[in-house]
Amino acid sequence: MGVTASQPIYTVEDIPGKGKGLIATKDIAKGTRIISEKPIVSISHSAGDIEQLHLSMHQQVNSLREAEKREFLSMTNIYPHENSTEDWFGIVRTNALPMGPNLDAGGVFLHACRINHACDSNATNFWNENINQLTIHAIRDIRRGEEITISYLSSLRNRRARQDELRQNFKFTCSCRLCSLPPDQSRDNDAKLDRIHEIDRIIEQGGIEALVSAPRRMLGYVEEQIQLWRDMSPNEVGLGRAYPDAFQIAIANGDVARARIFAEKVVALYLTTLGDDSPDVSQYKALFRDPASHEYYGMSMRWKTSMEEIPLELHPQVFEDWLWMRREESPEGRLTDLRDLATFPSFSDLPDQSHCESDYFDCSDVATRRPARHWCFLAEIQDVLGFSPLHVVVKDVNGVVLPLLVYTGPTGDQFSASKIRRGYTLAILYAVRHTTIFRKPWIHLKKPKMVKRPADLSLITGQVAELK
Numbered sequence: 459m460g461v462t463a464s465q466p467i468y469t470v471e472d473i474p475g476k477g478k479g480l481i482a483t484k485d486i487a488k489g490t491r492i493i494s495e496k497p498i499v500s501i502s503h504s505a506g507d508i509e510q511l512h513l514s515m516h517q518q519v520n521s522l523r524e525a526e527k528r529e530f531l532s533m534t535n536i537y538p539h540e541n542s543t544e545d546w547f548g549i550v551r552t553n554a555l556p557m558g559p560n561l562d563a564g565g566v567f568l569h570a571c572r573i574n575h576a577c578d579s580n581a582t583n584f585w586n587e588n589i590n591q592l593t594i595h596a597i598r599d600i601r602r603g604e605e606i607t608i609s610y611l612s613s614l615r616n617r618r619a620r621q622d623e624l625r626q627n628f629k630f631t632c633s634c635r636l637c638s639l640p641p642d643q644s645r646d647n648d649a650k651l652d653r654i655h656e657i658d659r660i661i662e663q664g665g666i667e668a669l670v671s672a673p674r675r676m677l678g679y680v681e682e683q684i685q686l687w688r689d690m691s692p693n694e695v696g697l698g699r700a701y702p703d704a705f706q707i708a709i710a711n712g713d714v715a716r717a718r719i720f721a722e723k724v725v726a727l728y729l730t731t732l733g734d735d736s737p738d739v740s741q742y743k744a745l746f747r748d749p750a751s752h753e754y755y756g757m758s759m760r761w762k763t764s765m766e767e768i769p770l771e772l773h774p775q776v777f778e779d780w781l782w783m784r785r786e787e788s789p790e791g792r793l794t795d796l797r798d799l800a801t802f803p804s805f806s807d808l809p810d811q812s813h814c815e816s817d818y819f820d821c822s823d824v825a826t827r828r829p830a831r832h833w834c835f836l837a838e839i840q841d842v843l844g845f846s847p848l849h850v851v852v853k854d855v856n857g858v859v860l861p862l863l864v865y866t867g868p869t870g871d872q873f874s875a876s877k878i879r880r881g882y883t884l885a886i887l888y889a890v891r892h893t894t895i896f897r898k899p900w901i902h903l904k905k906p907k908m909v910k911r912p913a914d915l916s917l918i919t920g921q922v923a924e925l926k
């Protein structure tokens with residue numbers, strides 16, 4: 459478990475306005491295991507009805523040693539109560555920390571439950587299934603005399619969402635450093651947290667399907683999340699999901715080289731927050747040794763690499779460019795590689811109408827966004843269904859066949875039957891993807907001249923065919 463405190467490195471003290479709390483009695487290095495302990499009382503949500511819960515809790519409290527029972531009864535209860543059973547149950551509800559195989563139980567811990575909350579906490583709690591104990595790890599260096607804090611929040615959201623959650627569940631108003639930022643900084647922070655949360659939602663909604671249908675976009679989202687986080691915090695320990703997400707994207711597309719690097723980053727992160735005896739560290743150490751053992755390996759082999767392809771001795775910045783598949787700025791006149799999926803994205807990798815993706819645009823406002831670079835959607839026409847608007851069935855670079863509407867507004871009749879034919883290639887610069895659950899996907903063209911008709915593209919047509 460790395461560095462473990464051999465003797466208590468904190469004291470329990472009265473903290474003005476917060477009841478009891480833990481104060482560091484010496485400097486504590488990031489990654490140190492501050493506490494590892496078993497619960498004195500635990501209840502499981504799946505244990506049965508409320509009467510069974512009360513009974514189980516009664517038995518546990520009554521079998522505590524006198525000193526433990528005194529400690530238990532001195533803990534805060536924020537719930538109204540009329541008898542000792544309700545009081546004890548209120549103490550458990552107020553203080554319990556998540557535990558158990560699926561975190562579906564709550565435990566009262568003599569030491570860990572004395573730790574107060576901070577939204578930007580300096581420590582984190584984790585139920586370690588291997589040792590059946592709750593651990594508290596320092597997630598940044600803590601100075602002697604500093605209060606040790608953990609977060610009671612389900613996830614780190616904007617200030618208002620945090621305050622609402624804490625008031626509703628714990629009946630207090632948080633005044634941590636993050637909640638006390640000056641208005642300007644607080645707004646800036648909230649915007650970043652909102653975007654991080656939005657990306658979490660996009661990745662979650664995309665699910666396994668998006669890992670292979672739009673991996674480049676998904677990887678771009680993860681990278682954006684990490685950069686937003688770095689702007690706010692000097693360490694990455696608040697980003698428990700980003701590197702595992704990046705690992706899944708890489709390995710689902712056969713990219714063993716990048717997956718191994720992402721697994722290594724997960725191990726480093728989890729060693730700090732969970733310790734090397736945690737199941738999660740063992741899991742990612744095994745994935746670091748053999749990334750292809752992951753169940754998603756081979757869903758697509760679009761980015762196929764081997765471990766030997768991890769670049770060595772690169773400048774850190776160049777290595778990061780490789781890792782995140784950042785585009786190279788090609789000199790003027792250099793031939794474009796048609797297999798470059800950043801420049802010639804598939805339909806699902808096109809930027810979405812409702813977002814302003816930094817991979818494509820240079821501002822954050824959808825209404826005024828401008829392309830930050832060049833990209834072109836290429837697709838082979840499989841069938842022509844109509845001309846006003848242009849309605850075709852196309853096959854994109856991934857071989858995905860989809861019906862497509864190309865709107866050109868009042869000038870939509872510019873397409874003629876001789877130029878739009880089966881087997882020809884449609885090429886649309888700066889294409890933006892519109893999709894709703896009610897309609898077919900479509901691309902909206904403001905300037906019809908952006909459409910290069912097949913006559914201009916016989917060469918490209920031939921090369922695109924090779925991509926399939």
Ligand SMILES: [Zn+2]
Binds near residue numbers: 576
């Ligand atoms: Zn706070």
